[in-house]
Amino acid sequence: xxxxxxxxxxxxxxxxxxxxxxxxxxxxxxxxxxxxxxxxxxxxxxxxxxxxxxxxxxxxxxxxxxxxxxxxxxxxxxxxxxxxxxxxxxxxxxxxxxxxxxxxxxxxxxxxxxxxxxxxxxxxxxxxxxxxxxxxxxxxxxxxxxxxxxxxxxxxxxxxxxxxxxxxxxxxxxxxxxxxxxxxxxxxxxxxxxxxxxxxxxxxxxxxxxxxxxxxxxxxxxxxxxxxxxxxxxxxxxxxxxxxxxxxxxxxxxxxxxx
Numbered sequence: 369x370x371x372x373x374x375x376x377x378x379x380x381x382x383x384x385x386x387x388x389x390x391x392x393x394x395x396x397x398x399x400x401x402x403x404x405x406x407x408x409x410x411x412x413x414x415x416x417x418x419x420x421x422x423x424x425x426x427x428x429x430x431x432x433x434x435x436x437x438x439x440x441x442x443x444x445x446x447x448x449x450x451x452x453x454x455x456x457x458x459x460x461x462x463x464x465x466x467x468x469x470x471x472x473x474x475x476x477x478x479x480x481x482x483x484x485x486x487x488x489x490x491x492x493x494x495x496x497x498x499x500x501x502x503x504x505x506x507x508x509x510x511x512x513x514x515x516x517x518x519x520x521x522x523x524x525x526x527x528x529x530x531x532x533x534x535x536x537x538x539x540x541x542x543x544x545x546x547x548x549x550x551x552x553x554x555x556x557x558x559x560x561x562x563x564x565x566x567x568x569x570x571x572x573x574x575x576x577x578x579x580x581x582x583x584x585x586x587x588x589x590x591x592x593x594x595x596x597x598x599x600x601x602x603x604x605x606x607x608x609x610x611x612x613x614x615x616x617x618x619x620x621x622x623x624x625x626x627x
Contacts, residue, residue: 374605375622376412377612385422396432398619411622437465443486455494466491469501481524499538506545531573535580540607546587558585559600591620
């Protein structure tokens with residue numbers, strides 16, 4: 369597989385900038401202890417806005433093998449939008465990744481596929497990589513309509529992008545029922561949907577884009593299940609939530625290939 373796996377830790381609304389320093393330092397030390405090879409997997413931390421400058425200085429100053437990014441972005445370029453953060457501001461901080469459309473943004477802030485698509489375009493226009501989240505709720509899974517539901521999201525969030533843009537971004541499949549619940553989709557569940565996503569990308573944007581796009585699984589990922597998840601042919605990494613707040617646990621997830 370030519371796609372470099374991406375293990376991204378989403379801190380959500382946790383860790384102030386002082387705490388972030390200690391977590392990133394310990395993560396880097398522990399990854400080194402576990403023989404992390406950046407040619408086999410990429411590690412990233414997706415941090416609160418208030419942590420970004422501190423994390424940037426630490427990673428760049430110490431030349432750590434960790435990427436970093438933001439958890440959201442404004443759909444607006446600039447202007448009278450109090451509380452919003454523009455993509456250009458994140459780019460100035462050298463963010464590599466920006467998560468858009470996380471299930472919590474969809475649930476608590478009513479974000480639609482159309483809005484998420486617009487945010488992804490802002491990220492791309494500012495030379496960063498969006499991690500675009502899709503996924504179904506429990507009732508959709510129980511109905512057995514989870515695959516067409518997620519593919520409809522894919523159609524919406526990728527609308528208007530070019531094949532080259534799609535090939536360069538990241539899609540995170542996060543079944544909502546498995547986020548922070550301790551429940552996890554089986555590796556076969558993850559492969560079913562991730563494989564369907566890749567096939568839909570091929571239908572819409574061609575074989576090259578489908579081969580290049582990285583598709584993550586997200587939902588109660590731990591060091592105890594990451595190996596089986598990563599063994600699936602269409603899973604190219606994980607969007608890790610709570611486990612990423614523990615630098616030792618997250619280091620074990622990142623270095624899954626050493627075990």
